[in-house]
Structure formats: C-alpha cells, structure tokens
Amino acid sequence: MNKKLYLPLLLAFMVAFVGCKKMGALSPDYFTVTPNPLEVIGGEVPATITGNFPEKYFKKKATVTVTPYLVYEGGETAGTSYTYQGEKVVGNNQTISYKMGGNITMKTTFKYIPAMRKSDLYLDFTVKSGSKSYQLPRVKVAEGVISTAEICDPNALTPALAADKFQRIIKENYQADIMFLIQQANLRSSELNSNQMKDYQNNVKAAAEAPNKKITGVNISSYASPDGGMELNTKLAQAREDNTTKYLKQQMKKDAVNADLTGEFTAEDWEGFKELVEKSNIQDKDLILRVLSMYKDPEQREREIKNMSSTFKILAEEILPKLRYSRITASIDVIGKSDAEISKLAASDPKSLSVDELLYAATLTNSLSEKESIYKKATEIYPNDYRGYNNVGLICFEKGDINAAENWFNKANKIAPNTPEVQMNLGLIELTKDEFAKAEQAFGKSAGSEGLNEALGVLYLQRGEYAKAARAFGDAKSNNAALAQILTKDYNKAKNTLAGVSEPNATTYYLMAVIGARTNNEKAVTDNLNKAIKLDSNMAKQAATDLEFAKYDISSIAK
Known part of the structure; x- marks a missing residue:
C-alpha cells in the first residue's frame, strides 16, 4: 500500500476506535x-x-x-x-x-x-x-x-361486640294520684275508688306476691296549689300527706304489702304550676312565666298573678285544681334470672330466653366454641336481630377465620345497615386485605364503637402515618400501640406500653428486643429474643435476618 495513503487510514481507524470506546x-x-x-x-x-x-x-x-x-x-x-x-x-x-x-x-x-x-x-x-x-x-x-413496621398486626385487633341489654334488676314504678278540692284535705271515695287507684293497688299487690319482684319503697308526695297564703297552704299540704299516709298504711296491711312508707309535702307547688302553664294554651302564658321568673317571693308572685284578673280566672279553672293532690309512688325491683339459670337454659331450652338473656349467656363462658354456639342459636331464634350475626363474626375473627367473619358481618349489616359496631368490624376486614380506603370509610361510620381508636391506629400504621397512629392509640396497652411509639422513636413510652400488655406474647418480647437494640441495651436484646423464640420458634428465623439486630451477635439465639 502507498505510504501516503496508509497513514491517513491508520489515523481514521484510531479516531473511530477511540470514538467507539465503551463507557x-x-x-x-x-x-x-x-x-x-x-x-x-x-x-x-x-x-x-x-x-x-x-x-x-x-x-x-x-x-x-x-x-x-x-x-x-x-x-x-x-x-x-x-x-x-x-x-x-x-x-x-x-x-x-x-x-x-x-x-x-x-x-x-x-x-x-x-x-x-x-x-x-x-x-x-x-x-x-x-x-x-x-x-x-x-x-x-x-x-x-x-421491616419493623410490618410487625403491625390487624388480626390482633378485637372486633366490636354488639352488646346485650340484659339487666338483672329492672326498676319499675307504679303511680296513682288522689285529687283534693280547694282548701280541703279529706279523702273522697270517688278518688279512692278511681280506676287509677284500683290499678295501682292491684299492681302493688301482685308485685308483693310475685317471687321475682320486690317492693323497695312506697312514697307519698302531697301538694297545695299556690293560690293561698303560705301558712294556710303548709297546713293544707301536711294534712293531705297525713290523711293519705294513714289510708295507705291500712290498705298495705290489708293487701299484705310489706314495704317502707315515706312521705313529704310541698306547701306551694310553683314548679308544678310553671310546668302546667308551659304546656297549656293560655293566651297570656308568656306573661305569667315572666312574672314567675321576676319574683322570687312566693306571696309576691301570687299577688302579681291575681292582679291579672281575667287570666287568673283561667288559671283557677284550668291549672290550679291540678296542683291539689297526693301522688303515691311504689318502687319495684323486677329481679331477672340468675347467671346459673341463664347458662342452663341457654344449653337446654334457649327459646325460653329473651334475645338479651341469650346474648348475655354467651358472656358467662370463656370458651370461644360455646360463645359461638350461643350466638348462632340467637341468629336462629331471633333472625331479625343483627347482634347475633355480628357476634358470631367476632368469634370467627378471633379464631383467625377472616373469610367466615366477613360473611357473618355482612349478614349483620344487611339486617342493620350502618350500625357503628358492624361498620367497624367490616373496616377491620378491609384492614386485613390492605384495603385502606375502604377501611377508613367504614371507620367513619363507626363513631362510639369500642376499639375504634385502636383500629384507626392500625390503619395509620399500615399507611405509614406513624405520628397519627401514635395519637390514635393514646394510652392503649397493645403490641400495635407500642410499635407506633417505636416508629416515632418514643422508646420509653413504648417500653411502658409493652409492660402493660395484659397477655404478652412472642411479638411483645420481640418488640422489647427491638427497643433494646435501638437503645444499645444488648442484654435487653438477648433476654427478650430468648423469650420471644421460646413462645414462637418462627421468631428465630425472623431475628436472624432482621437488620435491627445487625450489630449484635445473636447467632446462638436465632438458630
């Protein structure tokens, strides 16, 4: 090749080689x-x-x-x-x-x-x-x-119970009024034989004979209308109370009613007067009520109202007669079935129990299977009461059967849509699916539900909003609450929270070990990991790859 041509070609090749050199x-x-x-x-x-x-x-x-x-x-x-x-x-x-x-x-x-x-x-x-x-x-x-945040466990939450309304003792009152004529205190036969008095006497007598009822007391309150002098009205109200008491003692003895009898009287019933005026259609009632509020002295009140001559006539005919009476009130305790009776009937004859008694029966056992059986009976006997369905779902959730729990909660929601405790429980189901938007929507309808704050805390944890989670948990003593405090670096509070967990488990001790690692306490790391692994051997594998413990030799523990 001609040397004159060779040199330019060589230079061109070198430039091309350099230009194509890889990075x-x-x-x-x-x-x-x-x-x-x-x-x-x-x-x-x-x-x-x-x-x-x-x-x-x-x-x-x-x-x-x-x-x-x-x-x-x-x-x-x-x-x-x-x-x-x-x-x-x-x-x-x-x-x-x-x-x-x-x-x-x-x-x-x-x-x-x-x-x-x-x-x-x-x-x-x-x-x-x-x-x-x-x-x-x-x-x-x-x-x-x-991955410490992943320790958050929505399955550890407790669903909201749809509570029973069972009351062992139900308070009842029987009442009757004996009316008096103006400036009189004698008991008229027409009042003593009124239908109201007959009903009162029959009810009290029946209560005295009933094995599940107890008369806790009988009270007489006697009144005089505020249209006379204070001295006169005091004597009149007292006489009405005395006469009513004397009569009632004889009647209680006759009916074999054994109960404490008490009495008092009110000379001028201004409160009753005010109440009746407020409820009336009297044209000048606003004026009368202003007079009542302006004057505190009862005699001055009376004079001012009597000065309204036309109005006072209406009061005398429509209001004041209703304030001359003795009111008799018998207080009754209706005593329900004992716990032993309810438990026995729940097993042998659940249909004999009311829905609240049946739901209450489930609270008398610690066995989840027995609770579930009772709640299922409630759904069969009382199919239109959502509480049985909700509570079966609660048991399924606690047993870890989330699909079954969701099915029961949906049945409860169909019967009673948007009920707070059912909505909260459906929100928990969404949490387990990582459906955070749906969970938040359900929680928004759950105001007042027990456990809602903890549920919100878990929601915020799972969304990575650790400060909001810590605030939502408040002073709750749970593993999830402690985790929120760890992630916000409030290690002292987290330690106190874990110490307050009522039933500590492997996760409780694992979190204590994390706190130990983050606060350079090697003994806390090893001691708590040992406890965690003893309760759950799977914790060993988790600890072995956990960067929280990277600077500690846990090889002898995490095997």
Missing part, C-alpha cells in the same frame, strides 16, 4: 441512598438515590438508562427507571456534560415482600450509542431492608 464501570462511591439501610413504610420500600457521573465520562452521543433493582433470594424487583443523555443527543432527558459530568437524583419505591428483608439494592445501566447498546456492570448501592 466504563462506575464505582459505588458515586452514589448515595437514603435511607440506608432501606425501610418499609406503609407496605412499600421507598428509596432516594443521588449520584453523579464523573468528569469526562459520559459520552456525548450516548444515552444511559439507570434502573434500580432490589435483589433477594429467589428473585429481584425493578424500580423506576431514569434515562440520561449526552450533549449531542436530541431528546427530553436530563443532559450530562462530558467535560463536567453531572449530578442525578432518582426516587423509587418497591412493593414490599418478606424476602426483601435480606436484600441488596443495585443500579443497572443500559448504554445506547447510535445503533449499539450494551450493559455496564451493576453497582451495589445499599444493603438490606428494615
């Missing part, structure tokens, strides 16, 4: 991940990756697509890809200078799965230059995922 591997030192290690928040693993391409690195005609990968045993999950371009590339991606290099920021999120606890975050680089593309070596930028 080299990148060092992990160019990248930073926040947080590191990664952490589960609201069921996801978020990461912010910052980094830079060094000077004289990024080829002017190249585009680089960077994809984060969380790599774990058995698989990997890709995050959001970002594309960057060289200075001579026409496009809308961030341009990186060849001479100066450039800084980048990437935000990505991975849907959490348990395998990610032991994982590595890598960056994958795909370079395209012209029609050619190639891969750069992956770069490891972070290691492991803290």
Whole structure:
C-alpha cells in the first residue's frame, strides 16, 4: 500500500476506535441512598438515590438508562427507571456534560415482600450509542431492608361486640294520684275508688306476691296549689300527706304489702304550676312565666298573678285544681334470672330466653366454641336481630377465620345497615386485605364503637402515618400501640406500653428486643429474643435476618 495513503487510514481507524470506546464501570462511591439501610413504610420500600457521573465520562452521543433493582433470594424487583443523555443527543432527558459530568437524583419505591428483608439494592445501566447498546456492570448501592413496621398486626385487633341489654334488676314504678278540692284535705271515695287507684293497688299487690319482684319503697308526695297564703297552704299540704299516709298504711296491711312508707309535702307547688302553664294554651302564658321568673317571693308572685284578673280566672279553672293532690309512688325491683339459670337454659331450652338473656349467656363462658354456639342459636331464634350475626363474626375473627367473619358481618349489616359496631368490624376486614380506603370509610361510620381508636391506629400504621397512629392509640396497652411509639422513636413510652400488655406474647418480647437494640441495651436484646423464640420458634428465623439486630451477635439465639 502507498505510504501516503496508509497513514491517513491508520489515523481514521484510531479516531473511530477511540470514538467507539465503551463507557466504563462506575464505582459505588458515586452514589448515595437514603435511607440506608432501606425501610418499609406503609407496605412499600421507598428509596432516594443521588449520584453523579464523573468528569469526562459520559459520552456525548450516548444515552444511559439507570434502573434500580432490589435483589433477594429467589428473585429481584425493578424500580423506576431514569434515562440520561449526552450533549449531542436530541431528546427530553436530563443532559450530562462530558467535560463536567453531572449530578442525578432518582426516587423509587418497591412493593414490599418478606424476602426483601435480606436484600441488596443495585443500579443497572443500559448504554445506547447510535445503533449499539450494551450493559455496564451493576453497582451495589445499599444493603438490606428494615421491616419493623410490618410487625403491625390487624388480626390482633378485637372486633366490636354488639352488646346485650340484659339487666338483672329492672326498676319499675307504679303511680296513682288522689285529687283534693280547694282548701280541703279529706279523702273522697270517688278518688279512692278511681280506676287509677284500683290499678295501682292491684299492681302493688301482685308485685308483693310475685317471687321475682320486690317492693323497695312506697312514697307519698302531697301538694297545695299556690293560690293561698303560705301558712294556710303548709297546713293544707301536711294534712293531705297525713290523711293519705294513714289510708295507705291500712290498705298495705290489708293487701299484705310489706314495704317502707315515706312521705313529704310541698306547701306551694310553683314548679308544678310553671310546668302546667308551659304546656297549656293560655293566651297570656308568656306573661305569667315572666312574672314567675321576676319574683322570687312566693306571696309576691301570687299577688302579681291575681292582679291579672281575667287570666287568673283561667288559671283557677284550668291549672290550679291540678296542683291539689297526693301522688303515691311504689318502687319495684323486677329481679331477672340468675347467671346459673341463664347458662342452663341457654344449653337446654334457649327459646325460653329473651334475645338479651341469650346474648348475655354467651358472656358467662370463656370458651370461644360455646360463645359461638350461643350466638348462632340467637341468629336462629331471633333472625331479625343483627347482634347475633355480628357476634358470631367476632368469634370467627378471633379464631383467625377472616373469610367466615366477613360473611357473618355482612349478614349483620344487611339486617342493620350502618350500625357503628358492624361498620367497624367490616373496616377491620378491609384492614386485613390492605384495603385502606375502604377501611377508613367504614371507620367513619363507626363513631362510639369500642376499639375504634385502636383500629384507626392500625390503619395509620399500615399507611405509614406513624405520628397519627401514635395519637390514635393514646394510652392503649397493645403490641400495635407500642410499635407506633417505636416508629416515632418514643422508646420509653413504648417500653411502658409493652409492660402493660395484659397477655404478652412472642411479638411483645420481640418488640422489647427491638427497643433494646435501638437503645444499645444488648442484654435487653438477648433476654427478650430468648423469650420471644421460646413462645414462637418462627421468631428465630425472623431475628436472624432482621437488620435491627445487625450489630449484635445473636447467632446462638436465632438458630
């Protein structure tokens, strides 16, 4: 070949070779991940990756697509890809200078799965230059995922009970009024033989004879109308009380009614007067009521009202006669079945019990199977009462049968839509499915339900709103409440919460170990992990891959 031609060709080949030289591997030192290690928040693993391409690195005609990968045993999950371009590339991606290099920021999120606890975050680089593309070596930028938030357990919540209204003792009152003529205190036969008095005497006599009723007392309250002098009215009201008491003592003896008899009298019944005026259709009643409020002295009140001559005539005919009476009130305790009787009948003859007695029977046993059986009987005997269905669902939830629980709660909701306790329980079902929006909607209809605050606390935990969760739990003593406090770094309160858990389990001690790790208390770590694993051997595997304990040697415990 002619030497004159050879030299230019050689130079052209060298330029082409240099121009096609691939971009080299990148060092992990160019990248930073926040947080590191990664952490589960609201069921996801978020990461912010910052980094830079060094000077004289990024080829002017190249585009680089960077994809984060969380790599774990058995698989990997890709995050959001970002594309960057060289200075001579026409496009809308961030341009990186060849001479100066450039800084980048990437935000990505991975849907959490348990395998990610032991994982590595890598960056994958795909370079395209012209029609050619190639891969750069992956770069490891972070290691492991803290999954403490995943300890949150909606299944540990207690559904709302649709309570019975059973009362062992029901209070009853029987009443009768004996009316008097103006300025008289004698008992008239027409009053003593009135239908009201006959009903009163029959009811009291029946109560005295009934084995499940007890007369706790009989009271006589006698009154005079406020249209006479105070001295006269005092004597008159007292005489009415004395005469009524004397008569009633004889009647109680005759009917074999044994009960304490008490009495009192009111000389001028201004309160009764005011009440009757308020309920009346008297044209000037507002004026009368103003007079009552203006004057505190009863005699002055009386004078002012009598000055309204036409109005006073109406009062004398329609209101005042109703204030001359003795009211007799018998107080009765109706005593219900004993616990032993109710339990026996629930097993042998449930149809003989009222719905409230049957629901109450379920509270008399600690056996979940017995409770479930009683509540199912309630649904069969009283199919239109939602409480039996709701409470069967509660038992299924506590037994871990979430599908059955949902079925029973839906039956309760069909009978009594939007009932607070049923709505709360349906919200719990949605929590177990990670259907947070539906759960929140149901909880919004659950005002006043027992356990609602804890349910809201779990909802906020699962959404990653830890401060709101801690406020919702308040002073609740549960594992979930303590977890919220740990995640908000209130370790002293979390420790006190766990100490107050009524029935500590493996999770209780595991959380105590987490607190120990976060407060540099190695003894608390080992002691509590030992307790947790003793109660649940699966905790050993969990602890072995838990980054909370990364700086502690727990190899002898977590086997």
